[in-house]
Amino acid sequence: NAGVTQTPKFQVLKTGQSMTLQCAQDMNHEYMSWYRQDPGMGLRLIHYSVGAGITDQGEVPNGYNVSRSTTEDFPLRLLSAAPSQTSVYFCASSYSSGGRHSSSYEQYFGPGTRLTVT
Amino acid sequence: KNEVEQSPQNLTAQEGEFITINCSYSVGISALHWLQQHPGGGIVSLFMLSSGKKKHGRLIATINIQEKHSSLHITASHPRDSAVYICAVNYGGATNKLIFGTGTLLAVQP
Numbered sequence: 001n002a003g004v005t006q007t008p009k010f011q012v013l014k015t016g017q018s019m020t021l022q023c024a025q026d027m028n029h030e031y032m033s034w035y036r037q038d039p040g041m042g043l044r045l046i047h048y049s050v051g052a053g054i055t056d057q058g059e060v061p062n063g064y065n066v067s068r069s070t071t072e073d074f075p076l077r078l079l080s081a082a083p084s085q086t087s088v089y090f091c092a093s094s095y096s097s098g099g100r101h102s103s104s105y106e107q108y109f110g111p112g113t114r115l116t117v118t
Numbered sequence: 119k120n121e122v123e124q125s126p127q128n129l130t131a132q133e134g135e136f137i138t139i140n141c142s143y144s145v146g147i148s149a150l151h152w153l154q155q156h157p158g159g160g161i162v163s164l165f166m167l168s169s170g171k172k173k174h175g176r177l178i179a180t181i182n183i184q185e186k187h188s189s190l191h192i193t194a195s196h197p198r199d200s201a202v203y204i205c206a207v208n209y210g211g212a213t214n215k216l217i218f219g220t221g222t223l224l225a226v227q228p
Contacts, residue, residue, distance in 0.1 A: 031214045042122065042204070042218030050214070058215070090161060094214055105214045107151055107206075109161040 001026050006091050006110035013081040013117045021076040021113050023091030031094040031105060032074040033058070034066065036087040037112075043090065049074055081117045089113045121145050124205050124219035131226050137192040139222045141205030144186065151216070152179050152190045153204040161204070164190070195226045 007022045025032065033048040045058030049068040063085060065077040074093075078085060090112050094105040122143045131137050141150070152164040165172050165179040167188065172179050176195075181188040192199055205219040 033214070033216075040220065042120075042220045043206075043216075044218075045215060048214065092161075096214075105149070105208060106166055107153070107163045107216070109153075109163070111160040 003027065004091055004093050004108050004110035006089075006113050008113060009111065010114050011116070013078070013115065015081060015083060015117060017081050019078050019081065021078070021089055021091075021115075023074045023076065023110055024072050025074075025093040025108070026072065027093060027095070027108065028071060029093035029095045029108070030071070032068065033092045033094070034064070034074070034076045035090045035092065036060065036085075037090060038087050046076065046089075078115075083117045085115065086117045087115060089115060120219070121209075122205055122207055122217050122219040124203075124222050126222060127220070128223045129225070131195050131224070133196060133226055133228050135195050135226075137195050137199075137224065137226075139190045139203050139205075139224070141188045141190070141219055142186060143188075143205075143207050143217075145207065145209045145217065147186075147207040147209050149208040150181055150188050151206045151208070152188075153206060155202045155204060155221070157201070159201075164203075192224075197226045197228050200224055200226050 004025045030051045034046040035043040037043045044060050047066040049055045055066050091110040094107045125140045149168045155161045167181040176193045178191040202221040204221045206216045
């Protein structure tokens with residue numbers, strides 16, 4: 001298994017440009033999430049999905065869109081990039097290790113995308 | 119006050135030392151995770167705990183649900199253990215949402 005893959009690894013955008021960060025997993029995990037990591041702060045949840053066709057907002061969703069058309073893919077779209085979106089972005093997938101009624105989820109993270117908006 | 123707090127924020131140790139990193143949380147949780155991130159690198163899950171203690175090689179993680187506290191121990195530390203260690207909690211019942219601590223930067227010197 002490739003696990004969780006993200007592309008690109010690095011990206012520089014100008015203010016106002018749009019782009020899509022790609023995330024894919026080959027483990028058939030139902031849950032996928034996008035986080036951003038900024039210096040001095042813990043990772044923060046942007047958007048998440050509990051299965052194909054289902055997405056919801058996290059803690060910091062403004063300026064980002066997601067979709068989940070397949071179990072494998074969970075792209076993150078920046079609609080109009082702003083310098084405040086300069087960050088490292090991590091995609092993660094997870095599954096409930098205790099079965100359907102468990103609330104404990106094993107986490108698998110992608111390698112990250114380092115985004116700079118000038 | 120952050121819902122997940124780690125201490126210390128920075129830790130320097132000599133090779134071979136026993137290391138403890140602490141995590142306290144203020145919300146009800148279903149599980150707690152310890153993660154490792156090497157400089158410029160990705161994030162790797164080390165442990166997921168809902169009770170008791172787990173051991174993997176030189177790493178030991180414990181959790182006390184009543185006291186809302188967890189510790190990550192590294193025995194016989196090595197320079198390759200130098201990384202950021204992050205505590206995160208699953209909260210809110212049957213949800214996969216995580217709250218993260220800000221991490222502990224560990225440097226192990228030879």
